[in-house]
Each structure stands twice: as C-alpha cells, then as structure tokens.
Amino acid sequence: MLASKTNLNFVLSSGSHQAQVEAMSNRPNPLDLAVIGGGASGFFTALQFADLAAGKRVAIFEKSAQVLQKVRISGGGRCNVTHACFDPRELAKYYPRGARELLGAFHHWQPADTVAWFKRFGVILKTEPDGRMFPNTDSAQTIIRCFLDRAAKLNIPVYQNHFLTGINRLKSGGFSLNFAHLAEPVEAHTVCLAAGSLNGSPLLQQLTALEQPIAALVPSLFAFNVSDRRITDLAGVAHPRVAVRRTGGHPAQHGPLLITHRGFSGPAILRLSAWDARPMADTNHHFPVTIDWLPELKPSELVARFAEIRHSQGAKLVRNTPISPIPRRLWERMVACCDVADQATWGQLPKAASQRLLDALKSSRFEVTGKTTNKDEFVTAGGIDRKSIDFQTMQSRVIPGLYFTGECIDIDGITGGFNFQAAWTTAHVAATAIANR
Numbered sequence: 348m349l350a351s352k353t354n355l356n357f358v359l360s361s362g363s364h365q366a367q368v369e370a371m372s373n374r375p376n377p378l379d380l381a382v383i384g385g386g387a388s389g390f391f392t393a394l395q396f397a398d399l400a401a402g403k404r405v406a407i408f409e410k411s412a413q414v415l416q417k418v419r420i421s422g423g424g425r426c427n428v429t430h431a432c433f434d435p436r437e438l439a440k441y442y443p444r445g446a447r448e449l450l451g452a453f454h455h456w457q458p459a460d461t462v463a464w465f466k467r468f469g470v471i472l473k474t475e476p477d478g479r480m481f482p483n484t485d486s487a488q489t490i491i492r493c494f495l496d497r498a499a500k501l502n503i504p505v506y507q508n509h510f511l512t513g514i515n516r517l518k519s520g521g522f523s524l525n526f527a528h529l530a531e532p533v534e535a536h537t538v539c540l541a542a543g544s545l546n547g548s549p550l551l552q553q554l555t556a557l558e559q560p561i562a563a564l565v566p567s568l569f570a571f572n573v574s575d576r577r578i579t580d581l582a583g584v585a586h587p588r589v590a591v592r593r594t595g596g597h598p599a600q601h602g603p604l605l606i607t608h609r610g611f612s613g614p615a616i617l618r619l620s621a622w623d624a625r626p627m628a629d630t631n632h633h634f635p636v637t638i639d640w641l642p643e644l645k646p647s648e649l650v651a652r653f654a655e656i657r658h659s660q661g662a663k664l665v666r667n668t669p670i671s672p673i674p675r676r677l678w679e680r681m682v683a684c685c686d687v688a689d690q691a692t693w694g695q696l697p698k699a700a701s702q703r704l705l706d707a708l709k710s711s712r713f714e715v716t717g718k719t720t721n722k723d724e725f726v727t728a729g730g731i732d733r734k735s736i737d738f739q740t741m742q743s744r745v746i747p748g749l750y751f752t753g754e755c756i757d758i759d760g761i762t763g764g765f766n767f768q769a770a771w772t773t774a775h776v777a778a779t780a781i782a783n784r
C-alpha cells in the first residue's frame with residue numbers, strides 16, 4: 348500500500364499541489380509508475396508519462412530536500428539544456444559510452460524534439476556559436492520552473508526526503524519499495540530508476556542482489572593535475588586551439604586549453620578525460636599527455652614559418668615574438684624552457700635551440716599526476732550495464748518492470764549539453780514504453 352499522506356513529505360512547489368495530496372490518498376494503490384530521483388531524467392520521465400497515460404498514477408521520490416539540484420547548478424547556473432546537432436548520427440559521436448545504443452533512441456527523441464517540447468511550454472532555447480543551447484533567460488530557474496509547473500498541472504506528486512533504500516520484486520509482478528524513515532513500503536507496477544550517478548549509492552548493493560549487471564563506475568569530465576616548471580605560475584593563461592592526446596590513447600582532442608593552479612583544464616582537456624575515462628582510471632589518473640601547441644601547422648610548415656620569421660624579423664628577440672595564437676606569457680616560458688638565450692634574436696637563433704623550440708611547439712610531453720573535478724560539469728561513466736537494457740524501452744532485460752533513465756546508465760557525453768540530451772532521450776523512450784504497457 349502507498350503510505351498515507353501523513354508520513355509522506357510532499358513538496359509544495361505550488362498551491363495546487365496540496366489539493367493533489369488529498370486526491371492521491373483517495374486513489375487506489377499501487378502506483379502505476381514510481382520514479383526514483385527528482386532530477387532531470389526523473390522529472391522528464393514523469394512528465395512525459397503523465398502526458399501519455401492520463402489517469403494513471405505516477406509519483407516522483409527524491410532523496411534530498413531539493414529537487415532538480417543539478418539542473419540548478421548546471422552550465423554555470425544557465426543550464427546547457429541540449430546541443431544544436433539535429434542529425435542522430437552526428438549527435439551520437441559526442442558520447443564516449445553509449446553512442447551505438449543512443450543512435451536508435453535519438454530517432455525517437457533528439458535535440459529538435461527537446462527544443463520543441465520546451466517551446467510548447469513557453470521556454471525558448473537559444474543557440475550559442477559553439478552549438479550549446481540555453482534558455483534565452485540564461486537561467487536554469489526557467490527550466491526548473493517549467494518542470495515544477497508541469498508537474499503541478501499534471502497532478503504529479505513529488506516526495507522529497509524520500510531515500511529509496513530497498514527494491515523488492517513482488518510475486519504479483521510489481522515492486523515493493525522501501526524508503527528510509529517511511530514505515531510502510533510503497534508499491535508500484537513499474538519503477539523507473541532515475542537516480543543519477545550510482546557512485547557510492549546504496550542502490551548498487553540492491554541492484555547487484557537483484558542480479559542487475561553494473562559497469563564499473565569511473566569519473567569523466569575532469570581537469571588534469573600537472574606540476575611542471577613549463578606552466579608554473581601561469582594559471583589563467585588560455586590557449587584557444589591545442590591538440591592534446593594521452594600517449595597510446597584516443598585520437599588527439601582539439602580545442603581551447605586553460606592553464607590552472609593545478610595543471611590543465613578547458614574543453615580539449617575535459618573531452619580527452621571523457622574519451623579516455625576508463626584507461627585513465629586504470630592508472631589512478633597518472634599518465635603522460637602530449638600537447639601540440641600549433642595543431643594547424645604541420646611540422647614542415649612550422650619549419651617554413653621559422654625560416655620566414657628569420658628572414659623578415661631576424662633582428663627581433665625570439666622571446667618577444669610569439670607565434671599566433673600562442674599567448675605571450677606561455678611563449679616566453681616555452682622559449683626560456685628551451686634554453687633560448689634571453690637576448691637571442693631570430694636571426695642568431697642557433698640550430699639546436701631552434702630545433703628544441705620546434706619540438707616543444709609540436710609535441711610537449713607532460714606527466715599527469717591526478718585529476719581535479721571541474722566545477723562546471725562532471726559526470727560518472729559506468730552504471731547500469733548497457734547490454735542489460737532494451738533500448739527500445741529502457742527496460743531491464745533482467746528485471747521486468749524496472750526501467751532506467753539518465754546518468755545511472757553506463758552512458759555519458761562530452762561537455763556541451765549532451766548529458767542532458769541523453770537524460771531527455773532515455774526518459775522519453777522509457778515513458779512511452781511504460782505508458783504503452
């Protein structure tokens with residue numbers, strides 16, 4: 348039986364919710380759908396389900412005192428909702444894990460659908476030059492407000508401070524769910540696990556006991572710790588276009604790089620951390636990386652550029668004439684670390700020093716000795732094993748009636764709105780399948 352309203356801590360996100368509590372307690376149990384997790388994918392699943400299956404009972408159970416917390420802090424408070432990439436094949440390429448499975452799912456729900464859904468409910472998304480899409484208010488609150496208003500309109504109860512601690516299968520086919528501090532279990536015909544990262548979650552043990560396969564959990568989207576005199580005291584220096592790769596790892600990632608107090612960050616680094624998340628974790632985040640500071644120039648072209656500078660600017664000091672787009676402070680440090688004399692001019696630059704500089708520009712090796720979680724965005728790779736999920740429905744192949752959405756699955760994207768898009772897409776597929784059951 349669903350616990351009585353007196354021991355449920357119901358969120359009053361709007362006045363109309365109180366009426367809902369009254370209505371709920373009079374309805375028959377069990378729930379048609381219990382959504383575990385009041386985050387991005389949990390809300391989207393519940394909203395879509397309620398839209399598709401009018402009259403069926405769905406409720407959201409959230410362990411913390413606040414729903415949609417990650418949405419609130421996402422994209423630096425602006426919420427990078429999705430990415431302006433409307434070709435499923437192209438879109439799938441942004442997912443280090445789950446690309447193949449998502450490709451099919453994107454044919455059912457892709458960024459164009461996300462944009463249209465939000466527009467339908469008054470939220471206009473705008474596109475930045477790099478393809479990231481945000482609400483035109485530049486505020487994550489717009490997304491939160493939209494979800495809470497929809498939930499109120501669709502009479503979806505949202506129970507905060509409801510920490511799921513136990514999932515038990517009932518002989519009758521449904522589930523009995525135990526929540527911390529709730530005397531009676533909640534029963535539901537179907538359950539959607541939308542609990543986000545399973546890192547450190549007690550649900551891991553529950554799922555393992557139910558024989559649900561789990562792929563090892565490792566962090567993704569992190570910055571690199573590097574202690575090296577070539578970047579000491581250069582925190583804040585940003586290079587617009589480098590190519591960085593892990594020795595023996597994924598192909599080089601191109602893009603901006605930021606030197607931080609601890610080492611390297613920026614889009615190129617975060618992307619590399621995603622693509623190589625597993626091998627990097629295997630070495631406890633100790634690995635060498637190679638940076639090409641001028642990826643647009645082939646080595647032979649750089650040699651020609653040196654010759655051209657020697658000819659046209661031979662009297663200029665090497666340390667004073669950075670090659671664009673290398674930032675001046677970084678250039679000065681590189682020149683010094685290549686043992687180019689302070690007063691050396693291009694015209695007098697010895698051959699050996701010139702070669703050292705060429706090598707450093709095209710291939711600087713650094714030792715990474717740890718990771719730092721990026722404050723703007725990080726995700727967990729790993730989670731519910733993809734092979735154990737039917738991606739036509741998001742239902743577990745092992746536990747019928749149990750569905751998965753969002754980050755708890757072994758799916759993750761690089762930065763740019765791809766992780767939320769995976770949440771919306773998996774939520775749509777699950778909600779549609781559950782509504783059609």
Ligand SMILES: Cc1cc2nc3c(=O)[nH]c(=O)nc-3n(C[C@H](O)[C@H](O)[C@H](O)COP(=O)(O)OP(=O)(O)OC[C@H]3O[C@@H](n4cnc5c(N)ncnc54)[C@H](O)[C@@H]3O)c2cc1C
Pocket residue numbers: 383384385386387388389408409410411414415416417418420421422423426427428429509510511512541542543544548550722723724725726752753754755763764765766767768770
């Ligand atoms: C700082 C930061 C910024 C980010 N910015 C972006 C961005 O701009 N764009 C983007 O695409 N991605 C971004 N991401 C990633 C994105 O937030 C996640 O991919 C997305 O939130 C996943 O949605 P979800 O619903 O699966 O999980 P979550 O949003 O994490 O929601 C899961 C919910 O389940 C609850 N829960 C967990 N266990 C239980 C339990 N046992 N019982 C009940 N409830 C439970 C949690 O409290 C949580 O509210 C960011 C991540 C971080 C950390």
